[in-house]
Amino acid sequence: MSKVIVKKEQCKQCGYCVKHCPKQAISFSADFNSSGFKYAVVDDSKCIACGMCYTTCPDGVFEIRKPD
Amino acid sequence: MGDMVKGNIAMAEAAIRAGMHMYAGYPITPSSEIMEYMSWRAQEAGRQYIQAESELGAMYMVYGAASVGSRVLTASSGLGISLKQEGVSYMQAADYPCVMISVCRYGDGLGSLQSGQTDYLRETRGGGNGDYRNIVLSPSSVQEAVDLVYLAFDLSEKYRNIVVILTEGALGQMMEDCEYPDYKEVPFYDWAFDGKHTNPQPSQMTMDLYERAQRRNALRAEITENEQRWEAVGVEDAEYVFFAYGIPGRIALGIVDDARKRGEKLGVVRAISLWPFPQKAFDAINKDVKGFVTIETADDGQMVEDVALFAKKKGFGDVPCYTITSPPGVPKTVDVLKKFEAIKAGEVKEVF
Amino acid sequence: MAVVKKVPEKIARQVPFCPGCGHGIVVRLIMECVEELGYNDNVIFGKPVGCASLLDNSLDIDIFTGAHGRNGASLTAIKRLKPDTLVISYQGDGDAYNIGFAETMNAAYRNEKFTVVTINNTNFGMTGGQMAWTTMPGQKTTTSVNGRDVELSGLPIKMPEMIATSFDTAYVARGALFTPAEINKTKGYIKKALQAQSDGIGHSMVEVLSPCPTNWHMSPLEAQERIIKELVPYYPLGELKNKGGK
Amino acid sequence: MLKEVVFAGFGGQGVLTAGLILSQVALFSGKKATWMPEYGAAMRGGTANCTVKYSDGRIFSPGQEAPDAIMALNIPSFNRFIKILKPGGIMLIDSDIVTCDTNVRDDVKVVGVPATTIVNELNNPRGLNIVMLGALVKLMGDYSEQEAIDGMNDMFSKKGKNAFEAANTEAFKRGYASV
Numbered sequence: 001m002s003k004v005i006v007k008k009e010q011c012k013q014c015g016y017c018v019k020h021c022p023k024q025a026i027s028f029s030a031d032f033n034s035s036g037f038k039y040a041v042v043d044d045s046k047c048i049a050c051g052m053c054y055t056t057c058p059d060g061v062f063e064i065r066k067p068d
Numbered sequence: 069m070g071d072m073v074k075g076n077i078a079m080a081e082a083a084i085r086a087g088m089h090m091y092a093g094y095p096i097t098p099s100s101e102i103m104e105y106m107s108w109r110a111q112e113a114g115r116q117y118i119q120a121e122s123e124l125g126a127m128y129m130v131y132g133a134a135s136v137g138s139r140v141l142t143a144s145s146g147l148g149i150s151l152k153q154e155g156v157s158y159m160q161a162a163d164y165p166c167v168m169i170s171v172c173r174y175g176d177g178l179g180s181l182q183s184g185q186t187d188y189l190r191e192t193r194g195g196g197n198g199d200y201r202n203i204v205l206s207p208s209s210v211q212e213a214v215d216l217v218y219l220a221f222d223l224s225e226k227y228r229n230i231v232v233i234l235t236e237g238a239l240g241q242m243m244e245d246c247e248y249p250d251y252k253e254v255p256f257y258d259w260a261f262d263g264k265h266t267n268p269q270p271s272q273m274t275m276d277l278y279e280r281a282q283r284r285n286a287l288r289a290e291i292t293e294n295e296q297r298w299e300a301v302g303v304e305d306a307e308y309v310f311f312a313y314g315i316p317g318r319i320a321l322g323i324v325d326d327a328r329k330r331g332e333k334l335g336v337v338r339a340i341s342l343w344p345f346p347q348k349a350f351d352a353i354n355k356d357v358k359g360f361v362t363i364e365t366a367d368d369g370q371m372v373e374d375v376a377l378f379a380k381k382k383g384f385g386d387v388p389c390y391t392i393t394s395p396p397g398v399p400k401t402v403d404v405l406k407k408f409e410a411i412k413a414g415e416v417k418e419v420f
Numbered sequence: 421m422a423v424v425k426k427v428p429e430k431i432a433r434q435v436p437f438c439p440g441c442g443h444g445i446v447v448r449l450i451m452e453c454v455e456e457l458g459y460n461d462n463v464i465f466g467k468p469v470g471c472a473s474l475l476d477n478s479l480d481i482d483i484f485t486g487a488h489g490r491n492g493a494s495l496t497a498i499k500r501l502k503p504d505t506l507v508i509s510y511q512g513d514g515d516a517y518n519i520g521f522a523e524t525m526n527a528a529y530r531n532e533k534f535t536v537v538t539i540n541n542t543n544f545g546m547t548g549g550q551m552a553w554t555t556m557p558g559q560k561t562t563t564s565v566n567g568r569d570v571e572l573s574g575l576p577i578k579m580p581e582m583i584a585t586s587f588d589t590a591y592v593a594r595g596a597l598f599t600p601a602e603i604n605k606t607k608g609y610i611k612k613a614l615q616a617q618s619d620g621i622g623h624s625m626v627e628v629l630s631p632c633p634t635n636w637h638m639s640p641l642e643a644q645e646r647i648i649k650e651l652v653p654y655y656p657l658g659e660l661k662n663k664g665g666k
Numbered sequence: 667m668l669k670e671v672v673f674a675g676f677g678g679q680g681v682l683t684a685g686l687i688l689s690q691v692a693l694f695s696g697k698k699a700t701w702m703p704e705y706g707a708a709m710r711g712g713t714a715n716c717t718v719k720y721s722d723g724r725i726f727s728p729g730q731e732a733p734d735a736i737m738a739l740n741i742p743s744f745n746r747f748i749k750i751l752k753p754g755g756i757m758l759i760d761s762d763i764v765t766c767d768t769n770v771r772d773d774v775k776v777v778g779v780p781a782t783t784i785v786n787e788l789n790n791p792r793g794l795n796i797v798m799l800g801a802l803v804k805l806m807g808d809y810s811e812q813e814a815i816d817g818m819n820d821m822f823s824k825k826g827k828n829a830f831e832a833a834n835t836e837a838f839k840r841g842y843a844s845v
Binding site: 070071072097098181237238241242244245319322323325397398399400402 | 690
C-alpha cells in the first residue's frame with residue numbers, strides 16, 4: 001500500500017508539491033483529471049512519507065500514511 | 069399609577085423587559101438617552117452593551133449578534149439610521165431579526181436637532197439595496213412606545229424580519245406616565261449559529277434567489293394581512309379624514325375630538341403600523357368622503373403618497389389627497405386648523 | 421498503515437480557489453489548529469467579502485456571512501455573546517485593511533477577544549486584481565496599470581505593525597507560504613493566536629503573505645518566488661507581539 | 667379640563683424640574699400629564715423651557731399651544747412667552763429677577779413673587795423653582811397645598827432624594843403662602 005494517497009480529482013496542478021518534495025518523488029501525470037489538470041503522481045519507491053506535499057498543497061490532494 | 073418617564077428612557081427599559089440580550093449603538097441627538105441609559109442599565113440587568121465606533125459598526129454588531137440568535141437592539145436618528153442601511157440590508161438578506169429605534173430628527177443631510185417625520189419613506193421602503201420591507205411601528209405616546217418596543221422583538225422573531233420603531237425627537241424627549249410590562253426571559257433563538265454547525269445557513273452566493281423571493285413575497289403578504297395597526301375615530305360619516313402618525317397623530321385626534329363635539333363631521337386614522345400601511349382602515353371610511361388630509365412634520369409630505377396609493381386600491385381613487393406639513397418641532401393645532409380651513413375652502417391644491 | 425497527515429474533517433469538500441492560491445493552505449492550517457485545540461464543535465468562522473466568501477460549501481462549520489470589511493464589528497458581538505466559542509475572522513487584505521480599516525482597527529483597539537487571520541496577496545483578488553493598500557510600489561494592477569505610484573496612493577499598509585504597536589492586544593504575527601518550513605511556522609502563529617483567544621488574553625491577529633498567481637499573472641511557483649524576493653523584505657515575518665499565555 | 671403651563675428660565679434654575687414636579691403632582695392626583703422640553707439648538711439660546719399639560723381625560727397635543735400659565739424666571743423668558751399666554755392667563759415671575767416693565771398686556775394677569783429673596787431667607791438657593799411652583803399651584807387652583815406637596819415628595823422619594831424633603835416642603839409652603 002502506498003504511503004501517500006493522491007486524490008487526483010482535487011489536484012489543480014499548481015506544482016508546489018513537485019517543487020518542495022525533498023526526494024523529487026512527485027511528477028505530473030501524462031493524462032488529465034476531469035477538471036483538465038495534469039495531476040500529481042507519487043513515485044512510491046522514492047517517497048519517505050515526510051508530508052511536505054501535504055503541507056504545501058492548497059487543495060487537500062494528499063493524505064500521508066506510515067507503516068504501523 | 070405610572071410615573072413620568074422620558075420616551076427614550078421608556079423605550080430602552082421596555083427593551084430590557086422584552087428580554088433584549090445586546091444593545092449596540094452610537095450616540096446622536098435626539099436618541100442619545102436610549103444609549104446613555106443602556107450603558108449602565110444593560111450591565112445591571114446582565115445584558116451586553118457595546119458603544120460602537122460608528123453607526124455602521126453598531127449595525128454590524130447587531131448583525132453579528134442576530135446571527136447567534138440573540139434579541140438585539142440599536143437606536144439612532146436621521147443620518148445615523150442612514151449609515152446603518154447597508155447592514156440593515158445585509159440582515160434582511162440573512163433573514164435575521166432585530167429591533168431598530170429611529171428617533172427622527174427633521175431634515176436631510178446633517179438635518180436639524182429638532183423633531184420631525186422626514187424619514188417616513190426611508191423606513192417604510194426598506195432603506196438599503198434590495199427588495200425588502202422593514203416592519204415599521206410608530207407610537208404616539210410614551211406608553212405606546214413601551215408597548216410597541218416590547219411587541220417589536222416578538223414580531224421581529226416571528227417573521228425573521230427587522231422591526232423599526234419610527235418615532236420623533238419630540239416623543240423621545242417628552243415625558244408621560246407609563247407602566248412597564250413584565251420582564252421576559254428569552255433564550256437565544258434555536259435556528260441560529262451555535263458553533264456546532266447545527267443550523268447550516270445558506271450562502272447568498274449559492275442560494276436559489278428566485279425561490280427565496282417567492283418565500284419572501286409570501287411572508288410579506290402574511291405580514292400585510294396580520295400586522296396592520298391603527299386607531300380610527302369618526303371615519304364612518306366623515307367629510308374629511310385625516311391620516312397622521314406619531315405626535316401629529318395625537319394632534320389629529322384632538323382636532324377630530326373637538327370638531328365632533330361641535331357637530332363637524334371629521335374623522336381620523338392614526339396609523340400605528342406604517343409598514344404594513346393600515347389599508348384596512350379604509351374599509352370603514354364614509355364612501356362620500358370629500359378628501360383625505362395627512363398631517364406631517366416634514367417639508368413636502370411623505371405619508372400622503374401611501375394614503376393616495378391605498379385610497380386608489382380601496383376604491384377612493386377620485387378622492388383628493390392633501391397634505392398639511394409643518395416646520396420642525398411639534399405642530400401647533402391652530403396652524404394645522406388654519407391650513408385645513410384653506411383646504412376646505414378650495415384654496416389648496418391636492419397632492420394626488 | 422496509520423494516517424499521519426490528513427485534511428481536517430471539517431474541510432468536507434474541496435476549496436474552490438484558483439490553482440496555487442494560498443487560501444486553501446491557510447484554511448487548512450486554521451482548521452488543523454481548531455481541531456488540535458478541541459474546538460471542532462464550538463467554532464464560528466466569519467467570512468469576508470472577497471474570494472474567501474466562496475468558502476461556505478467547503479467547511480462544515482458555522483460560517484457567518486460578513487459584509488465587506490465589517491467582520492471586526494460583527495465578530496465583536498458574536499464573541500461577546502458567545503465568549504466560550506472560538507471566533508475566527510478570516511479576511512483578505514482588501515476586506516480587512518481597505519474597506520474594513522475602521523472596523524478592523526476598532527475591534528483591535530477595544531481588544532476584542534477573537535482572532536483575525538488576514539490573507540495579504542497585495543491586491544483585490546475576487547474583483548479582478550485591483551490595487552489594494554497592500555499593493556507594492558510599482559506593482560501593476562487593473563487600477564494601477566503603470567505600477568503603483570506611492571506619491572499618489574501612499575506606501576503599502578502594515579496593519580499588523582500598527583495593531584501590535586498601538587493597542588493592548590494579545591498576539592500579532594506575520595507568516596508566509598513559500599516553503600514547507602514557512603507554512604509550518606505560519607501554522608504555529610495561527611495556533612498561538614487561537615490559544616490566546618482560548619485563554620481569554622485578548623485580540624489576536626495573524627497576517628499571511630499569500631500567493632495570488634492569477635492576478636499576479638504568474639505561475640504558482642513564480643508567485644512563491646515573488647513573495648520571497650519582493651514581499652518579505654517589506655513585510656517582515658515573525659511574531660510582532662506575544663503577551664504570552666496564562 | 668386641560669391645562670397648559672410653560673416653565674422658562676436660564677438653564678440651571680430648575681425650570682425643567684419644576685415642570686416635572688407639576689406633571690408628577692397631576693399623576694399623583696389621578697390626572698394625565700405630559701411634559702415636553704424645548705431641546706436642541708434653541709435651548710442653547712440662553713433659556714430652557716418645558717411645556718406641561720394635565721387633564722382628567724386624554725391629552726392630545728403635548729406641544730406648546732396657548733398656555734394657561736407661564737412661570738418665567740428671567741427677562742428673556744418673560745419677553746418671549748408673554749406673547750403666547752392665553753387671554754386671562756397667568757404670568758408668574760420672580761420679581762427679583764424679572765425687573766423689566768411687565769405691564770405689556772392688559773388681558774393677562776402678571777404675578778410677581780420675590781422668590782430670590784425668599785430662598786435667601788430660607789438659606790436654600792436651589793429651592794427657587796419650588797418656591798415658584800408653590801405659588802403657581804395656588805394660582806392655578808387645581809391641587810390643594812397638601813396634595814401638591816405629597817406628589818412632589820413622592821417624586822423625590824422615588825428618585826432616592828428624600829434628604830431634601832423638609833427643605834422642599836418648606837420652600838413650597840413659602841411660595842404657596844406668597845400669593
